[in-house]
Amino acid sequence: MTSTALHSEAAPSNPPAAAQPPTLRSRLAPRPPSPWWLGWLGAAVVALFAGALRFFNLNQPERIYFDETYYATDAYALWNFGYEHDSLDDSDRMLSQGDPNIWTGAGDFIVHPPVGKWMIALGDWLYSIMPFGTAVSPEGWRVASALAGMISVLILVRLATRMTRSVLLGCTAGLILALDGLHFTLSRIAMVDIFLTLWILAGFTCLVIDRDKTRERLVRLGEAGVSLTTVGWLGMRWWRLAAGLCFGLAIGTKWSALFFVAAFGLLTVAWDYGARRSVGQQRPFGRWLGFDAVPAFVQTVVVAGVVYLVSWSGWLFTRGGYNRDFADGMAPAWLPNFMSAPMEALWSLADYHSRMMNFHSNLSSEHSYISAPWEWLIMRTPVMFHYDGQAVGCDTGNCVTSVVSIGTPIIWWVSIIAVIVMFGWWVTFRDWRAGAVLLAVAAGWLPWFAYPDRPMFLFYALPILPFLVLAIVLMLGLVMGAGEDSPRFAPYLRALGGVVFGVVVLLIIAHFAYLYPVLSAYPLPEEIWRDRLWFDVWIYGRDASS
Numbered sequence: 001m002t003s004t005a006l007h008s009e010a011a012p013s014n015p016p017a018a019a020q021p022p023t024l025r026s027r028l029a030p031r032p033p034s035p036w037w038l039g040w041l042g043a044a045v046v047a048l049f050a051g052a053l054r055f056f057n058l059n060q061p062e063r064i065y066f067d068e069t070y071y072a073t074d075a076y077a078l079w080n081f082g083y084e085h086d087s088l089d090d091s092d093r094m095l096s097q098g099d100p101n102i103w104t105g106a107g108d109f110i111v112h113p114p115v116g117k118w119m120i121a122l123g124d125w126l127y128s129i130m131p132f133g134t135a136v137s138p139e140g141w142r143v144a145s146a147l148a149g150m151i152s153v154l155i156l157v158r159l160a161t162r163m164t165r166s167v168l169l170g171c172t173a174g175l176i177l178a179l180d181g182l183h184f185t186l187s188r189i190a191m192v193d194i195f196l197t198l199w200i201l202a203g204f205t206c207l208v209i210d211r212d213k214t215r216e217r218l219v220r221l222g223e224a225g226v227s228l229t230t231v232g233w234l235g236m237r238w239w240r241l242a243a244g245l246c247f248g249l250a251i252g253t254k255w256s257a258l259f260f261v262a263a264f265g266l267l268t269v270a271w272d273y274g275a276r277r278s279v280g281q282q283r284p285f286g287r288w289l290g291f292d293a294v295p296a297f298v299q300t301v302v303v304a305g306v307v308y309l310v311s312w313s314g315w316l317f318t319r320g321g322y323n324r325d326f327a328d329g330m331a332p333a334w335l336p337n338f339m340s341a342p343m344e345a346l347w348s349l350a351d352y353h354s355r356m357m358n359f360h361s362n363l364s365s366e367h368s369y370i371s372a373p374w375e376w377l378i379m380r381t382p383v384m385f386h387y388d389g390q391a392v393g394c395d396t397g398n399c400v401t402s403v404v405s406i407g408t409p410i411i412w413w414v415s416i417i418a419v420i421v422m423f424g425w426w427v428t429f430r431d432w433r434a435g436a437v438l439l440a441v442a443a444g445w446l447p448w449f450a451y452p453d454r455p456m457f458l459f460y461a462l463p464i465l466p467f468l469v470l471a472i473v474l475m476l477g478l479v480m481g482a483g484e485d486s487p488r489f490a491p492y493l494r495a496l497g498g499v500v501f502g503v504v505v506l507l508i509i510a511h512f513a514y515l516y517p518v519l520s521a522y523p524l525p526e527e528i529w530r531d532r533l534w535f536d537v538w539i540y541g542r543d544a545s546s
Helices: 002-007 024-028 036-055 068-081 091-096 115-128 138-164 167-178 181-186 193-223 238-251 257-278 285-310 337-361 409-429 432-450 458-480 490-519 526-532 536-545
Strands: 085-087 103-107 383-388 399-405
Touching (some): 036 138, 068 085, 068 091, 068 115, 068 138, 115 138, 138 181, 138 458, 167 181, 181 193, 181 458, 181 490, 193 238, 193 257, 193 432, 193 458, 238 257, 383 536, 399 490, 399 526, 409 458, 458 490, 490 526
Antiparallel strands (some): 383 399
């Protein structure tokens, strides 16, 4: 059951005398819930529900809005030229009307790597070849984001099921993510943050699977009679290699993924060291370093670096991109001719990256919806992606449509409690799940405090959302399993835990339904629209105080 799984690696330090010592399998590789297909069925149902929410009226608003003005245009340029291209001043209106003839000049200077824009472009192409699709349309440049949002829900269900050994908690995690307003709005706009979140979550999931597979190998070796105290190589780590691929794609979407890669790289080798200690290896440092840590660096960091470089292929193998000819003719004379062009291309790319870094280091803005990192968890300053105060579709004269990119507040507010519980759980029992969630949240949140003068926005917090959801479901699992060590009170405590679980889930569902019109450009009378945005700062941002 759920509670047993949650407590399996968090046993009290002084168990009752009659308790049997845990087996190697129960300590290292608890069996997943059965039947196996039930977890996949639940994941598919929740993901399809999330997809239905995101694809419904995906064409609203029927124009380019907010940062689509950059990403939708850049994606279309990548597909046509292989690099970002200058466009006409009126390109937003032209694209919204289906006119693709927007190009002028040459390569355009951009400040984010290309993977997310390639994904938008791929979605645009896939939509254009469908019987009902068109070459350039709002649905086309948003379909990849909607798919990424749906797939991230599917991955989170599988991840949470694996971490909790509970289909119920796994599906609950996916449902919570599906009903978060920040995730919802960023799954319906041609921006790259949803892809960043997808690849970070996918990479972390691959590492968790690798952790389970490695421990399963140790268990099978032990059950076969092999002495585990001297085991060295544990076989090829294909899932960790897959994590490196995902991390490369994440960095190729936004550089902020580097914080996660550094944290998760340390986490996976720490798991390996813990596994070797758990099976009784004395002084395992040498085996851990040679068979685990060094290969892990290659499989994650080196592979991620190669994937990142490959993601720039469109720029490298064409000639029109911004700064592409910077190093032309600068290759050393002694270098063979067949190496001169690649060397100059890489030199030009390095200079381009220097310019990108300089842009980010000196970025400043007076945007109304700037949000400091400390504000993210409390949802203080969301971003108004779209607002139309003269919309039609209401019975009254004052009709409003909006896309307010705000997380469902009840989710984020409960997550604050959940993170505190995870900290206490990790300090008390050193449970690996609590530690992993805390590390992921820290990697995606704390580094931003080092840049107090840089303009930041609430949607920068999206990559930590899946881990906050994991904290919530882990906390709910603990509450539902309360009283296991006290049979006398267990039925009452479990009933109370079930009530808490139901109340939290129902509040999340109700809150998302309440906010849905202001998240989805649904027309509302202005009075009702304002009622759903409780604080002036949710409407006006920083201007609310002026």
